[in-house]
Amino acid sequence: MSMENREKIAEMERAEAERLGMDVASYHKMQEAMRRKKAEEEAKKITFKKVLNVFFLGGFLFLVCAFAAMIMCFANGATRLPREKAKKDALAVALKDILPPFDNDIIATEKKVSPGKGRYSALIYTAEKAGKKIAYAVKVSTMEAYGGKMEALVSFSMEKRILSFVITEHSETPGLGSEVAERKEKKTFRTLFAEKEKKAFPYNLPPGAVLDQFRGRSTEQAPWRLRSMGGNVDGRSGATITSNAVTVLASRAALALNEMLKKEVVR
Amino acid sequence: MNYSREFFKGIWKENPVLVLMLGMCPSLATTGNGSNALGMGLATTFVLACSNLVISSIRKIVPGKIRIPCYIVVIAAFVTVVDLLMQAYTGSLYKALGIFIPLIVVNCIVLGRAEAFASKHGLVESFLDGAGMGCGFTLALVLIGLIREFLSAGTLFNIHIAENYPVTFAVMGQAPGGFIVMGFILAGMNFLNMRKAKKEGGNFVNPVDMDCRHCMICRLPEDEK
Numbered sequence: 001m002s003m004e005n006r007e008k009i010a011e012m013e014r015a016e017a018e019r020l021g022m023d024v025a026s027y028h029k030m031q032e033a034m035r036r037k038k039a040e041e042e043a044k045k046i047t048f049k050k051v052l053n054v055f056f057l058g059g060f061l062f063l064v065c066a067f068a069a070m071i072m073c074f075a076n077g078a079t080r081l082p083r084e085k086a087k088k089d090a091l092a093v094a095l096k097d098i099l100p101p102f103d104n105d106i107i108a109t110e111k112k113v114s115p116g117k118g119r120y121s122a123l124i125y126t127a128e129k130a131g132k133k134i135a136y137a138v139k140v141s142t143m144e145a146y147g148g149k150m151e152a153l154v155s156f157s158m159e160k161r162i163l164s165f166v167i168t169e170h171s172e173t174p175g176l177g178s179e180v181a182e183r184k185e186k187k188t189f190r191t192l193f194a195e196k197e198k199k200a201f202p203y204n205l206p207p208g209a210v211l212d213q214f215r216g217r218s219t220e221q222a223p224w225r226l227r228s229m230g231g232n233v234d235g236r237s238g239a240t241i242t243s244n245a246v247t248v249l250a251s252r253a254a255l256a257l258n259e260m261l262k263k264e265v266v267r
Numbered sequence: 268m269n270y271s272r273e274f275f276k277g278i279w280k281e282n283p284v285l286v287l288m289l290g291m292c293p294s295l296a297t298t299g300n301g302s303n304a305l306g307m308g309l310a311t312t313f314v315l316a317c318s319n320l321v322i323s324s325i326r327k328i329v330p331g332k333i334r335i336p337c338y339i340v341v342i343a344a345f346v347t348v349v350d351l352l353m354q355a356y357t358g359s360l361y362k363a364l365g366i367f368i369p370l371i372v373v374n375c376i377v378l379g380r381a382e383a384f385a386s387k388h389g390l391v392e393s394f395l396d397g398a399g400m401g402c403g404f405t406l407a408l409v410l411i412g413l414i415r416e417f418l419s420a421g422t423l424f425n426i427h428i429a430e431n432y433p434v435t436f437a438v439m440g441q442a443p444g445g446f447i448v449m450g451f452i453l454a455g456m457n458f459l460n461m462r463k464a465k466k467e468g469g470n471f472v473n474p475v476d477m478d479c480r481h482c483m484i485c486r487l488p489e490d491e492k
Contacts, residue, residue, distance in 0.1 A: 061336055068341065071348060079354065186427060187425060
């Protein structure tokens with residue numbers, strides 16, 4: 001824009017402002033407001049370009065999601081077998097902990113039992129040594145624990161007495177409910193580096209005050225109840241719901257074993 | 268380019284928990300004891316460093332207007348894949364860290380660093396930023412966790428330091444204890460910073476880019492222009 005032109009425009013603006021009866025500054029302000037209003041109207045208009053942009057952005061997001069889903073599908077498929085194997089290995093380790101030494105393929109002996117008119121189900125594993133049955137392990141779960149699901153493994157001797165009891169899966173409050181559900185070695189600095197003495201089965205696992213009460217109880221006495229509910233199991237104060245869930249799991253395991261053995265006798 | 272600064276700023280000067288105040292939920296919920304805090308910290312560090320790397324590498328392809336949803340999808344997919352891989356191949360590690368992995372998706376540190384740093388910087392800096400922020404997060408969590416664990420049970424990392432610990436200060440192991448310990452740590456940190464500023468002859472002010480108004484995530488209206 002040349003100097004002349006600019007002067008001409010300034011002249012025109014001054015004349016226009018005079019015609020409308022206002023000074024140049026407020027005329028400029030008015031012009032600015034009009035321009036802004038126009039831009040706003042422009043933004044409200046739906047044009048082909050804008051629609052195309054929305055489709056482009058949506059399409060891009062779709063592609064990203066589809067790509068992510070593809071990767072997840074692939075990862076899920078590729079790790080399915082190893083994950084199942086890892087789960088089975090964990091189960092095998094837990095079974096070794098709660099049963100006396102056995103030599104059969106225990107996971108193959110899995111048997112499903114649904115006592116209590118099918119209200120819940122349990123998986124029963126039979127341990128054998130040299131072709132002779134030596135113990136049973138029962139896997140049960142409940143949704144009634146404080147943190148939702150709780151899963152346990154309970155082992156029984158051939159006399160149908162509880163040998164060992166571990167919680168394999170839980171989500172109880174750390175430091176409160178988890179103290180009931182987990183077996184924990186009490187470590188201090190003095191014992192930290194001392195060599196651990198290995199105890200013979202069934203005392204091989206660290207102590208758990210609530211869990212250990214069940215050792216030696218016969219399935220004939222099941223179902224058990226907490227002392228606060230008129231039974232003979234001591235819970236932990238402050239963690240009644242967790243203690244109750246543990247009691248329920250032991251009872252369910254015992255009832256499931258009774259059910260299976262009853263069926264076997266009939267057969 | 269000062270690579271070591273990108274790493275070390277996350278540990279004290281821009282500590283994600285104690286200065287940036289990000290990720291409050293996991294830092295209060297998983298610090299009941301030292302080992303949980305350590306587990307959460309390590310898992311987050313891994314995801315943070317790797318997601319920063321991924322986001323930095325795609326930063327030029329993603330259109331600005333939809334970058335945040337894209338980042339969330341990338342982070343969530345990444346965490347899911349890590350979760351599956353850990354389940355399949357590292358059984359004992361998964362047992363220790365597994366419950367923290369799903370929590371990381373909703374951890375705002377990961378998204379915060381993606382938006383504020385990785386979307387504007389190169390691969391190496393972004394990776395170092397993620398690793399440094401993760402280390403700072405881990406240190407802060409372990410500090411809070413150990414204090415809470417000692418006060419509530421007399422143990423450190425499940426080792427009884429005070430044998431026959433006489434009091435049961437159970438509240439320290441629960442959510443309120445987290446807030447209380449956090450408050451004391453923040454006060455202590457402010458005290459140290461203020462003392463340092465006084466020695467240098469001035470008042471302590473938070474760095475300008477730490478100010479809320481300068482938060483990168485809140486500057487969305489600017490994108491419209």
